[in-house]
Amino acid sequence: MKLRTRKSTKQTALLCTVSVIALATDLPRDAFAQASLPPVTVDAPQPQRARSTTATRSQTSARATRRTRTTTPQISPAPSVNERIYSADNNSYVAGQASSASKTNTPLIDTPRSVSVIDRKELDDRGVTSIPEAVRYTAGVTTGGFGYDPRFDQIYVRGFSTTTLGDFRDGLKQFPSGFTTFRTEPYQLNSVEVIKGPAAVLYGQSVPGGLVDRRSKFPVENQVNEISLEGGTYGRMQTAFDIGGASSDKSLLYRLVGLGRAGETNYDIADERLMLAPSITWRPTIDTTLTAYAILQKDETDASVAMLNRDGQLVNVNGATIKLRSSDPKYDYLRQQQAQVGYKLEHRFDDVFTFRQHTRFGVLHAESRYVSGSFATPTSTVYDRGAVAVGDDQTSWQTDNALQADFATGPVVHRTLFGVNYDHNTWDFKLGLGAVNPGYALNILNPVYGIAGPTQGYTSGSRSTQEQVGVYLQDQMRLGNWHLSVSGRQDWTDRTQINSYTGAVTGARNDNAFSYSAGLLYHFENGIAPYVSYATSFQPETSLGLDGIVLAPSEGEQIEGGVKYQPRPDVLLTASIYDLKEKNAAKLAGYVNGIAYYASVGEIRVQGFExxxxxxxxxELETVTAYTYSDAEITRSSIATELGKTPAVTPKHTASSWMNYTFLNGSLEGLGLGAGVRYIDATWTSNDNTSRNNGYTLFDLAARYDFAKLGPKFAGYQASINANNVADEQVAVCNSGYCYLSQGRTVIGTLRYRW
Incomplete structure (x- = not known):
């Protein structure tokens, strides 16, 4: 199939040219020093101790002796580039805390639940190019439930998809549209945090398995500027930059992150992106911080990447499996533009009260088209296709307001959080289905791609509006080495769907739900911290019952127990067992006049170990190693053949290990090598468990070199190469009647300059 040339290629080439000039220019060191302002440590991360020291003294006396305020920053020795660019407390793969776990700065070792953080260092070392790539070495997480489909971040946590209701960015939900979602560029992220198990008590409606929170890059005092160039397989070209700075008194900080990419990925799928993310932080006083930001993005990929399948399997001709796309890469596209604008405000009133507010407004516009169809007979070798067009327009607004209080009642130290959260989302969905067009037919014995034709007109449409108001309260208590967290949240949701052409209401429902959680942990002096926790969640449904009314929300609950071990800041081990249930899920109940209706009778139970x-x-050597055992079962269903079966594409065993070795001395000093292995067990292709997807093992490799080891004139220059799925295993993944292929081999080389 012939590669396509797209408009954004010129824009990307221009950005590449600018970056090449910057990289090739030997700028004076004094210019990069930005007048050699002395570094400060106002926000510098502190090494995490083996046991939390948060609020160890009575805060009653702390209030009596309020800290002395000063606007003069403390001078300290200049940190290295790596110490400045990687925010982990110890320049390793171990994060000290996860902001999303409790919406406070509680250390991970003192958090009574399983949470994983993939920091910027790990993202760079592994050469991550998507969010699924970022989390696939994480325990309890699987990716590629529909093979390789770059339209969405397909991520499952503890057996439940987080693609839609589990998609968060900086603590706020990224709502999906009818066919698309807000897409996230990993280069613009500082870290990715995975909460495992129900998290509705802090975030409202969400899936039982957990959520994935993408944490953006914002201004920092010790900014490391960076320009990078990439080239790789399938014509990939990318240039990116991350530049920032601060005023002399550090009251004003700024950052600008940008990226341009052109090319394709496996199976002739377009992969083009332009992204710009400016942000600015203003600190008028030592107690007040205001950060304003924007994320502007324009993407093009393909709308349908499914493979030809028959009876829920890849097409087989004369005993050989045929791997052909059902759509046509030349005709197919998904063009998406999105913008998000927001601000984060924090004000510390005194030693007890701190107020935080995060508000964001987002818009999304997408136009898609592809061809799809079917075989006329079970033995036909001609795949008859017609045109399909899909349109999405979305506006969303979210705000989260939280008041934190740090105080003590006798020997018990409290960190209490009271919050109010509001989400509003409206999306217009348009669909056009064309008749079978003989000119679009595909002969699987002699496949020819490259069709041309008009975009199908829209024939139906809907407008959906969803609102959620949540009020939550959390109290994190500490008594000696005991840590107890208790939380509760009340949510009110309202959703309405209308026919865009007739104005008729096709679905409406108001719901309210109370979610709660509790966790208890004991932190021994030797770094061992056993814990137990319980949490609930709810998820509104969109399916209609027999009476035409939207069904009540499904519910989730989890009991989890585990142990964490952190003997030193750069080591964190977590083992956990859990019993997770989803109840009252919508299941197909029958048809009336050809229209499907559903019933709230579904229940799935997942018991696992991580x-x-x-x-x-x-x-020199660091690792991320994970193992997951998941025993999932459909315990209630309106479909008799599903009872007692395992949900589709849910592996029982997954294991992974990434090793990174850096030579610190000798003739190879400056060289770094990485290797990873990922194993995914066999899965069922459907809930009735009649056929299987094969299990598979994939290998990843990486190498990088810091040219500073060659002499001072090369300081800041780095080169790396990352190869994923080096054996090019294109594994078939079939899910509920649709078959896809997993991502094949990709090789990407990167040259970057940091100063």
């Missing part, structure tokens, strides 16, 4: 190790084993 182990994750993030550790620096030696000064």
């Amino acid at each position: 182990f994750e190790a993030r550790a620096r084993l030696t000064p």
Whole structure:
């Protein structure tokens, strides 16, 4: 199939040219020093101790002796580039805390639930190019439930998809549209955080398995500027930059992150992107911080990447499996433009009260088209196709307001959080289905791609509006080495759907739900921290019952127990067992006049064990190693053949390990090598468990070199190469009647300059 040339290629080439000039120019060191302002440590991360020291003294006396305020920053020795660019407390794969876990700065070792953080260092070392790539070495997480489909971030946590209701960015939900979602560029992220198990008590409606929170890059005092160039397989070309700075008194900080990419990925799928993310932080006083930001993005990929299948399997001709796309890469596209604008405000009133507000407004516009169809007979070799067009327009607004209080009642130290959250989302969905066109037919014995034709007109449409108001309260208590967290949240949701052409209401429902959680942890002096927790969640449904009314929300609950071990800041081991249930899920109940109706009778139970190790084993060697055992079962269903069966594409065993070795001395000093292995067990192709997807093992490799080891004139220059799925295993993944292929081999080389 012939590669396509797209408009954004010229724009990307222009950005590449600018970056090449910057990289090739030997700028004076004094210019990069930005007048050599002395570094400060106002926000510098502090090494995490083996046991939390948060609020160890009575805060009653702390209030009596309020800290002395000063606007003069403390001078400290200049940190290295790596110490400045990577925010982990110890320049390793171990994060000290996860903002999303409790919406406070509680250390991970003192958080009574399983949470994983993929920081910027790991993202760079593994050469991550998508969110699924970012999390696939994480315990309890699987990706590619529909093979390789770059339209969405397909991520499952503890057996439940987080693609839609589990998609968060900086603590606020990224709502989906009818056919598309807000797409996230990993280069613009500082970290990715995965909460495992129900999280509705802080975030409202969400899936039982958990959520994935993408944490953006914002201004920092010790900014490391960066320009990078990439080239790779399938004509990939990319240039990116991350530039920032601060005023002399550090009261004003700024950052600008940008990226341009052109090319394709496996199976002739377009992969083009332009992204610009400016942000600015203003600190008028030591107690007040205001950050305003915007994320502007324009993408093009393909709308349908499914493979030809028959009876829920890849097409087989004369005993050989045929791997052909059902759509046509030349005709097919998904063009998406999105913008998000927001601000984050924090004000500390005194030593007790701190107020935080995060508000964001987002818009999304997408136009898609592809061809799809079917075989006329079970033995036909001609796939008859017609045109399909899909349109999405979305506006969303979210705000989260939280008041934190730090105080003590006798020997018990409290960190209490009271919050109010509001979400509003409206999306217009348009669909056009064309008749079978003989000119679009595909002969699987002699496949010819490259069709041309008009875009199908829209024939139906709907407008959906969803609102949610949530009020939550959380109290994190500490008594000696005991840590107790208790939370509760009340939500009110309202959703309405109308026919865009007739104005008729096709679905409406108001619901309210109370979610709660509790966790208890004991932190021994030797770094061992056993814990137990309980949490609930709810998820509004869109399916209609026999009476034409939208069904009540499904519910989730989980009991989890585990142990964490952190003997030093650069080692964190977590082992957990859990019993997770989803109840009252919508299941197909029958048809009336050809129209499907559903009933709230579905129930899935997942019992599992997870182990994750993030550790620096030696000064040169670090690892992320994970294993997951998941026993999932459909315990209630309106479909008799599903009872007692395993949900589709849910593996029982998954395991992965990433090792990174950096030479610190000798003739190879400056060289870094990485290797990873990922195993995914066999899965069922459908809920009735009649056929299987094969299990598979994939290998990843990486190498990088820091040219500073060659001499001072090369300081800041780095080169790397990352190869994913080096054996090019294109594994078939069939899910509920649709078949896809997993992503094949990709090789990407990167040259970057940091100063």
